[in-house]
Amino acid sequence: xxxxxxxxxxxxxxxxxxxxxxxxxxxxxxxxxxxxxxxxxxxxxxxxxxxxxxxxxxxxxxxxxxxxxxxxxxxxxxxxxxxxxxxxxxxxxxxxxxxxxxxxxxxxxxxxxxxxxxxxxxxxxxxxxxxxxxxxxxxxxxxxxxxxxxxxxxxxxxxxxxxxxxxxxxxxxxxxxxxxxxxxxxxxxxxxxxxxxxxxxxxxxxxxxxxxxxxxxxxxxxxxxxxxxxxxxxxxxxxxxxxxxxxxxxxxxxxxxxxxxxxxxxxxxxxxxxxxxxxxxxxxxxxxxxxxxxxxxxxxxxxxxxxxxxxxxxxxxxxxxxxxxxxxxxxxxxxxxxxxxxxxxxxxxxxxxxxxxxxxxxxxxxxxxxxxxxxxxxxxxxxxxxxxxxxxxxxxxxxxxxxxxxxxxxxx
Numbered sequence: 001x002x003x004x005x006x007x008x009x010x011x012x013x014x015x016x017x018x019x020x021x022x023x024x025x026x027x028x029x030x031x032x033x034x035x036x037x038x039x040x041x042x043x044x045x046x047x048x049x050x051x052x053x054x055x056x057x058x059x060x061x062x063x064x065x066x067x068x069x070x071x072x073x074x075x076x077x078x079x080x081x082x083x084x085x086x087x088x089x090x091x092x093x094x095x096x097x098x099x100x101x102x103x104x105x106x107x108x109x110x111x112x113x114x115x116x117x118x119x120x121x122x123x124x125x126x127x128x129x130x131x132x133x134x135x136x137x138x139x140x141x142x143x144x145x146x147x148x149x150x151x152x153x154x155x156x157x158x159x160x161x162x163x164x165x166x167x168x169x170x171x172x173x174x175x176x177x178x179x180x181x182x183x184x185x186x187x188x189x190x191x192x193x194x195x196x197x198x199x200x201x202x203x204x205x206x207x208x209x210x211x212x213x214x215x216x217x218x219x220x221x222x223x224x225x226x227x228x229x230x231x232x233x234x235x236x237x238x239x240x241x242x243x244x245x246x247x248x249x250x251x252x253x254x255x256x257x258x259x260x261x262x263x264x265x266x267x268x269x270x271x272x273x274x275x276x277x278x279x280x281x282x283x284x285x286x287x288x289x290x291x292x293x294x295x296x297x298x299x300x301x302x303x304x305x306x307x308x309x310x311x312x313x314x315x316x317x318x319x320x321x322x323x324x325x326x327x328x329x330x331x332x333x334x335x336x337x338x339x340x341x342x343x344x345x346x347x348x349x350x351x352x353x354x355x356x357x358x359x360x361x362x363x364x365x366x367x368x369x370x371x372x373x374x375x376x377x378x379x380x381x382x383x384x385x386x387x388x389x390x391x392x393x394x395x396x397x398x399x400x401x402x403x404x405x406x407x408x409x410x411x412x
Contacts, residue, residue, distance in 0.1 A: 018140030031106035070108030091117030093284030114164030117284035127163030132176035138392025183245035295341035301355030303327030
């Protein structure tokens with residue numbers, strides 16, 4: 001049984017990491033564990049739970065800034081922001097249910113994995129909203145970077161470096177993020193019956209239009225049946241969905257224009273506020289695959305290549321898909337059994353057009369032998385290793401989570 005330690009504050013955290021460094025102990029860093037199976041399995045000496053680093057330490061609604069400890073549940077932050085009609089614009093999804101883990105996620109976990117929702121192609125990723133961070137590196141040193149106001153960009157590059165590093169460079173104890181006003185009105189226009197190529201064409205045109213669409217997705221007929229939104233589940237057809245948000249008069253006008261634009265493409269339906277939020281939560285949380293078995297891949301490609309990629313994969317193995325980000329993000333579930341979770345098929349499909357594929361859900365055995373993240377070229381690999389050495393020279397923080405280690409390095 002691996003020992004679990006829970007630092008009560010940043011000083012505790014620094015001491016834990018310093019002690020581990022001197023004792024040559026490897027550490028697994030987590031919050032609630034909602035994303036603990038995202039990445040390669042790790043064999044470590046000790047687990048560090050940041051759940052005790054909890055609470056909002058600063059919130060200035062007028063300055064659009066919030067600071068919270070890394071283990072603060074995201075739900076607490078979102079509830080506090082809602083009281084002032086504000087939100088985290090990067091729309092963080094919850095993958096706990098998809099991964100079979102805890103569904104309570106923390107601010108630190110969201111930033112560490114840099115996972116954004118359907119609004120990402122408009123609002124950016126979590127790293128684009130990170131203003132400052134206090135963290136302890138693998139050297140046992142506390143580093144603070146960034147600021148508490150939106151216009152302060154000191155340490156901007158370092159913030160971007162930490163976001164998406166999966167706790168392999170440093171352990172954040174406190175983070176400052178930009179917040180934005182929430183939309184007064186949300187509506188989603190649904191077009192039914194389009195094939196995948198037609199759906200991508202419509203989404204591409206709309207994203208490039210002046211209607212300021214904040215999300216665009218395409219789901220197959222089979223996947224629509226799993227939605228909790230009745231307009232979607234009862235459609236008995238494919239659904240192409242686009243979302244508009246903002247002030248009431250603007251949303252009403254844009255929604256009317258989109259419906260007029262789409263009438264030539266198929267039957268039209270409209271989701272209002274609550275159904276819109278429920279639908280896009282399903283898209284971001286990858287809800288269609290929660291109760292379905294099999295590896296799940298997240299594939300980022302140019303939208304113009306999306307249809308060809310899913311066709312190539314589908315010709316080789318039983319699978320299903322849906323598109324987010326206007327076709328720039330493909331969610332693929334591999335139905336047939338493959339020892340590598342379908343890695344050879346998925347990566348062969350994207351080789352010709354560029355892009356990257358991440359294995360989001362698979363068994364421990366599969367994740368132990370297959371690169372979970374898209375393999376990088378030599379130049380990027382050398383740079384990544386150099387950065388890792390600078391922050392964590394002994395390699396004690398989440399060893400092997402982002403890249404396969406030689407078998408002998410998995411144990412202490």
